[in-house]
Amino acid sequence: MKVKTITSSTNPLLKKIRSLDTSGGRKDLGLFLVEGVKMIKEALVKNFELVDIVTSKSFFTNLGQSDVLTEMADFTVVEDKIFKSLCTTESSCGILATAKKKSLGLKEILQLQARVLVIGECIQDPGNLGTMIRTALAFSAGGMILSKGSVDYFSPKVVRASMGAIFSLPIAADVDLNRCMDDLRSQGFRIFALDANADRSLFSEKFSSPTAFLFGNEGHGLSAKLLEKVDDALSIPINSESESLNVAVAMGIVLCHAANSRR
Amino acid sequence: MKVKTITSSTNPLLKKIRSLDTSGGRKDLGLFLVEGVKMIKEALVKNFELVDIVTSKSFFTNLGQSDVLTEMADFTVVEDKIFKSLCTTESSCGILATAKKKSLGLKEILQLQARVLVIGECIQDPGNLGTMIRTALAFSAGGMILSKGSVDYFSPKVVRASMGAIFSLPIAADVDLNRCMDDLRSQGFRIFALDANADRSLFSEKFSSPTAFLFGNEGHGLSAKLLEKVDDALSIPINSESESLNVAVAMGIVLCHAANSRR
Numbered sequence A, B: 001m002k003v004k005t006i007t008s009s010t011n012p013l014l015k016k017i018r019s020l021d022t023s024g025g026r027k028d029l030g031l032f033l034v035e036g037v038k039m040i041k042e043a044l045v046k047n048f049e050l051v052d053i054v055t056s057k058s059f060f061t062n063l064g065q066s067d068v069l070t071e072m073a074d075f076t077v078v079e080d081k082i083f084k085s086l087c088t089t090e091s092s093c094g095i096l097a098t099a100k101k102k103s104l105g106l107k108e109i110l111q112l113q114a115r116v117l118v119i120g121e122c123i124q125d126p127g128n129l130g131t132m133i134r135t136a137l138a139f140s141a142g143g144m145i146l147s148k149g150s151v152d153y154f155s156p157k158v159v160r161a162s163m164g165a166i167f168s169l170p171i172a173a174d175v176d177l178n179r180c181m182d183d184l185r186s187q188g189f190r191i192f193a194l195d196a197n198a199d200r201s202l203f204s205e206k207f208s209s210p211t212a213f214l215f216g217n218e219g220h221g222l223s224a225k226l227l228e229k230v231d232d233a234l235s236i237p238i239n240s241e242s243e244s245l246n247v248a249v250a251m252g253i254v255l256c257h258a259a260n261s262r263r
Helices: A011-018 A022-030 A037-045 A057-061 A068-072 A080-088 A104-112 A124-136 A157-162 A177-186 A245-263 B014-019 B023-029 B037-045 B055-061 B067-070 B082-087 B106-111 B128-136 B157-162 B177-185 B247-262
Strands: A005-006 A031-035 A052-057 A075-078 A095-101 A116-120 A142-147 A171-175 A191-194 A211-215 A232-234 B003-006 B031-035 B051-055 B077-078 B095-098 B116-120 B143-147 B171-175 B190-194 B211-215 B232-234
Touching: A011 A022, A011 A052, A011 A080, A011 A095, A022 A031, A031 A037, A031 A157, A037 A052, A037 A068, A037 A095, A052 A057, A052 A080, A052 B190, A057 A075, A057 A080, A075 A080, A104 A142, A104 A171, A104 A177, A116 A124, A116 A177, A116 A191, A116 A245, A124 A142, A124 A157, A124 A245, A124 B247, A142 A177, A177 A191, A191 A245, A191 B211, A211 A245, A245 B128, A245 B247, B014 B023, B014 B051, B014 B082, B014 B095, B023 B031, B031 B157, B037 B051, B037 B067, B037 B095, B051 B055, B051 B082, B055 B077, B055 B082, B067 B190, B077 B082, B106 B171, B116 B128, B116 B177, B116 B247, B128 B143, B128 B247, B143 B177, B177 B190, B190 B247, B211 B247
Parallel strands: A005 A075, A052 A075, A116 A142, A116 A211, A142 A171, A191 A211, A191 A232, B003 B077, B051 B077, B116 B143, B116 B211, B143 B171, B190 B211, B190 B232
Antiparallel strands: A031 A095, A052 A095, B031 B095, B051 B095
């Protein structure tokens, strides 16, 4: 283990880490931020390559020698105050890492021969996207496909809300969904849109063959162009006083029902 | 309609509005923030009393004379830049209001004779709580009971994530849940805890009699003391690679199943 100490808050490494809070910075460097012990361990288990590990002074002082982290990494230690300025959460975790981004293409997702895929069109809220990734993994979806115009899934808020699922779920981003529909169909997928206005209930359907579920933007739902291309649109029956469900909640209900209907 | 203009950014009204971003400020004044046209209209429909209405100059200039908002309110107009400093979101909405808080006690919730109630113990994340409120309303839960130590449900993030459901769902906060268990039972409620470690599946159960569902803190789940008091603990079957579901997603699956099982 090698330990380096940084005392200047204008050190280039700190500047680099701060830039990873923006999608531009992540794109330029091909890196993203992983915050906290639990997430860093998860990234390691899933073979993500960590480039830098930075800890606060007090975290480093308390680090047990037996900890898996001390066995394999070089650390940069910074004053607690500087560390706090690097964190994207108020409750500072004491340790963060930069990791190399990994991305899949649509082709690779299709080669996985998943029984269930989830597709998001222009998902905007990073908390929602992270929760969708967590939910998709929990219900054994084989992968997620995101349209152009969705929020960057390597944003710190997405990583955090995914609770580490981002390191396990195969994800393809920036996908042209119009073409994707054709590719999915030629692979034998049935494609269902979740649409609050659809007459047909989710619960009228069983999902025995390979299925892709399509979820739309938080404010505007799915584009008319995509709705034309699906096999059917389904809704989740809710109280007439309510307009819609949160998109991650809707995904949970859909994937849970799909899993139950296959049992 | 009366219109007042404020040009000084240190005006007491602006100071008052800014204080509503903190739970202390909301407690002292008995008010909370409502941001955006849609939410303000929802608050009016549900008979919340609006105390101040503030708009940005450019929003006010574009306000149509036929709009319901112009018919009933006195406005304070401020420069766009000042308005932006009042908003709790980056995408400024052009209009906000202060509204009088309304709270129910546990007694009042119990008098509603709901068939389904939801209970949260120490829910911490305002986005989660807002989504739980939205989800509870969508599946016709009769009300929500929150423990002491839960995040303030009048926080701007909760109000926003609830998508207006906060104006409709009966909510009792700061409740002693240990006592609450006894009160619920004496009213004929069965009480189920959602617990990722429970052996029994949610889907093994039907919910024909009045039921209360108990959801725990995001990090720590439910306290052992409360788990002792429930009729049974239930889990939602998920992939062994996943630790747990987001609490609002779990609530969606539970309430949707409960609604389906009553049909």
